[in-house]
Amino acid sequence: xxxxxxxxxxxxxxxxxxxxxxxxxxxxxxxxxxxxxxxxxxxxxxxxxxxxxxxxxxxxxxxxxxxxxxxxxxxxxxxxxxxxxxxxxxxxxxxxxxxxxxxxxxxxxxxxxxxxxxxxxxxxxxxxxxxxxxxxxxxxxxxxxxxxxxxxxxxxxxxxxxxxxxxxxxxxxxxxxxxxxxxxxxxxxxxxxxxxxxxxxxxxxxxxxxxxxxxxxxxxxxxxxxxxxxxxxxxxxxxxxxxxxxxxxxxxxxxxxxxxxxxxxxxxxxxxxxxxxxxxxxxxxxxxxxxxxxxxxxxxxxxxxxxxxxxxxxxxxxxxxxxxxxxxxxxxxxxxxxxxxxxxxxxxxxxxxxxxxxxxxxxxxxxxxxxxxxxxxxxxxxxxxxxxxxxxxxxxxxxxxxxxxxxxxxxxxxxxxxxxxxxxxxxxxxxxxxxxxxxxxxxxxxxxxxxxxxxxxxxxxxxxxxxxxxxxxxxxxxxxxxxxxxxxxxxxxxxxxxxxxxxxxxxxxxxxxxxxxxxxx
Numbered sequence: 216x217x218x219x220x221x222x223x224x225x226x227x228x229x230x231x232x233x234x235x236x237x238x239x240x241x242x243x244x245x246x247x248x249x250x251x252x253x254x255x256x257x258x259x260x261x262x263x264x265x266x267x268x269x270x271x272x273x274x275x276x277x278x279x280x281x282x283x284x285x286x287x288x289x290x291x292x293x294x295x296x297x298x299x300x301x302x303x304x305x306x307x308x309x310x311x312x313x314x315x316x317x318x319x320x321x322x323x324x325x326x327x328x329x330x331x332x333x334x335x336x337x338x339x340x341x342x343x344x345x346x347x348x349x350x351x352x353x354x355x356x357x358x359x360x361x362x363x364x365x366x367x368x369x370x371x372x373x374x375x376x377x378x379x380x381x382x383x384x385x386x387x388x389x390x391x392x393x394x395x396x397x398x399x400x401x402x403x404x405x406x407x408x409x410x411x412x413x414x415x416x417x418x419x420x421x422x423x424x425x426x427x428x429x430x431x432x433x434x435x436x437x438x439x440x441x442x443x444x445x446x447x448x449x450x451x452x453x454x455x456x457x458x459x460x461x462x463x464x465x466x467x468x469x470x471x472x473x474x475x476x477x478x479x480x481x482x483x484x485x486x487x488x489x490x491x492x493x494x495x496x497x498x499x500x501x502x503x504x505x506x507x508x509x510x511x512x513x514x515x516x517x518x519x520x521x522x523x524x525x526x527x528x529x530x531x532x533x534x535x536x537x538x539x540x541x542x543x544x545x546x547x548x549x550x551x552x553x554x555x556x557x558x559x560x561x562x563x564x565x566x567x568x569x570x571x572x573x574x575x576x577x578x579x580x581x582x583x584x585x586x587x588x589x590x591x592x593x594x595x596x597x598x599x600x601x602x603x604x605x606x607x608x609x610x611x612x613x614x615x616x617x618x619x620x621x622x623x624x625x626x627x628x629x630x631x632x633x634x635x636x637x638x639x640x641x642x643x644x645x646x647x648x649x650x651x652x653x654x655x656x657x658x659x660x661x662x663x664x665x666x667x668x669x670x671x672x673x674x675x676x677x678x679x680x681x682x683x684x685x686x687x688x689x690x691x692x693x694x695x696x697x698x699x700x701x702x703x704x705x706x707x708x709x710x711x712x713x714x715x716x717x718x719x720x721x722x723x724x725x726x727x728x729x730x731x732x733x734x735x736x
Contacts, residue, residue, distance in 0.1 A: 260306055260729035263313040264721045270729050275360065277305045278508075295621055302730040310725065314717040315377035324383070326375035331368050334375070357468070384713045385706040390698060398701045399693065401638035403685030406655050410645060411608045411627040412618070413591040414673035415583035422582040425575060434574045441573050445566045452564040456521060459557040460532060461496055461514035464506035467549040476545075483543035483550045490540060496554045505549070518559070528553065584672070591667045591674040594627065598663050604678055605629040618644060634681070645670060655679055 260273035280301060284291045296302070319325070335341055341352040356362050362370070425433060434441065445452070463486060465479050486503055490496050497513025504510045521529045528551055531541040535555045544551045598604060608627045610616040616628040632643040637656045642648050651668040658664075660682050668675045 259726060261310050261313075261723065261725040263310055263723050264317060266313060266317070268309050268313060270726070271361075273306055273309060273729055276309060277302055280305055298621070306725060306729065310718075310723055311714050312374055312377045314714060314721065314723070315380050316373040317721075318717055319376040319380040322380065324376055324379045326372045326379065330375060331371050334371060335368075358466070381710055381713075385709055388702060388706045388709055390701045390705055394705070395694060395698050395701050396690070398638070398697050398704075399690050400685050402636045402697070403683070403689070404637040404656055405634050405681075405683040406636075406658075406679055407632055407634050407681040408642065408655060408677050409604050409629050409631045409680050410642070410675050410677040411594065411604050411629050412624060412645075412670070412673050412675055413587040413594070413627055414624060415580055415587050417583075417624065417626055418586035418590070419579060419583045421586060422579045425578045430571065430574055430578065433578045434570065437574065437577060440577060441570055442566065444573050444577060445569065452562070452569055454520075454559070454562050456533065456561045457518045457559045458532060458535075458555045459518050460516045461500060461554045461556065462506070462509060462516055463496075463500045463504040463514055463552040464509075464548060465503075465550045466505045467545070469547070479550050480543055480545075483552055487540060487543065487552055490552075490554075496540070514554075588667065588674055590627070591676055595663075595667055595676045598676060598678065603629075604676065605631070631680070634683075645675065648675065651675060651677060658682060659684070 259267035260270045261268045281291065281293075281296055284296070335352065336347040338347075340355055341347055343351045353364065356364060356367050360367060463483075465483050467476060467479050471479075486499055490499055497515070500514030501510060504514050506514075509516060519532075521533055523529070524532065525546045528541075528544045528546055531544050532553045532555055535541065535553075537555055537557050539555055541551070541553045544553070594604070594607060597607060608629045610628045612620070616630045617624045618628065618630055630644055632645075635641075635643050637652075639652070640647060642651060642655075645651075648668060648670045651664070651670065654664050654666075654668075655677070658679050660679075662679050664677045664679065668677070
């Protein structure tokens with residue numbers, strides 16, 4: 216796969232993010248063995264007015280969205296997807312769809328059987344030789360969705376009903392001439408900016424460890440912050456027994472006959488003998504495993520808790536010493552072979568045991584942030600004296616700052632943005648920065664912004680390199696296009712407000728742990 220095109224990635228993720236609900240046409244994503252729930256996690260990713268959204272549905276939707284992005288030619292990793300908040304976006308859209316579907320039911324809006332049938336017949340995932348094929352339909356549902364046709368069709372009906380209600384809500388949207396002109400005033404108000412970030416992580420190695428006296432004083436002054444850090448990261452200090460494992464899965468149909476089971480079991484035994492005979496487990500998994508989620512990585516499951524697995528598989532794996540291999544184990548997913556690479560015992564560290572460690576971490580972080588601010592102030596003074604950010608902080612790779620390569624920045628680097636306008640909620644490549652945006656569009660031409668701006672965990676120094684003010688002469692030629700854009704924007708706002716009202720009048724509970732439990736990329 217080719218190199219990552221940042222602009223296209225941002226555009227695709229933006230398209231996904233602004234969709235209020237899921238579309239009714241959706242195909243199989245990466246699924247399979249990863250459907251088992253993590254330890255201690257509820258089965259629901261969210262509960263909407265008492266109706267559960269299963270965590271497996273959330274995982275399936277997330278995998279499908281990630282697959283869609285990759286099918287557009289972008290080698291998007293799990294880390295990049297998380298950086299852009301894709302898991303939260305997917306969960307929000309599932310909640311929105313459920314809220315709208317419930318509201319549609321209360322108003323008697325329900326998709327018909329004929330509408331469902333048309334969607335199924337159009338879906339290429341269920342076609343054979345260009346025509347809908349019921350056997351293919353059943354196989355795709357069984358292998359990828361693990362749903363019956365009745366459950367899948369009811370899910371489609373829910374989504375279509377949600378879209379019907381959304382259409383009713385948006386149908387009456389109109390925009391005035393004043394709104395069109397306001398949009399033009401914002402879109403025609405454009406700028407380009409070059410900025411440099413000063414992050415605490417860039418200066419962490421310059422912060423000495425606190426002396427005992429420093430640490431004691433810090434613990435006394437920051438007792439609340441230390442406790443809050445411990446509570447927020449309790450999962451780090453209180454963990455169940457875990458194993459780093461690899462697995463080979465040979466799929467088994469739910470209605471498999473005893474003879475078919477025996478054949479798959481024999482294949483598993485043969486693979487086990489090959490591995491015991493000296494073949495590399497990862498190599499065998501890459502060629503023989505039927506789990507699409509782990510096959511490419513040699514069956515690597517990462518660190519797994521006992522509750523991640525069905526009891527039979529967990530009991531077999533957790534009884535092993537590192538380097539050992541289970542006998543074939545049958546679950547509802549098929550026949551498994553699991554190799555344990557490493558083991559970690561359970562741990563339960565109290566606040567008293569780790570408070571010095573936490574205090575040291577927070578102390579160094581605070582000092583690093585102070586250093587970042589000092590360096591940002593120095594840079595701003597230099598730029599005001601006539602230097603440019605590009606000359607002061609050239610990227611290590613010409614034209615490719617680490618930020619744009621999705622790499623950790625180790626020092627400030629000048630980043631030139633594309634042109635953006637006053638309607639934008641974000642600074643390109645930087646994200647939300649309301650104060651900085653206000654300052655940019657208060658300028659009348661290229662200039663250095665007068666102050667250092669806190670953005671995220673760090674600080675930003677910026678120069679406006681290009682400015683373009685609205686040109687009324689172009690308003691007439693763009694009026695129709697702007698009206699359509701304004702109407703689409705208003706439809707989105709109306710839909711968003713309607714859903715917020717449904718949330719306010721109802722009860723929505725989300726499981727934050729679900730965001731960390733989606734299938735890996």
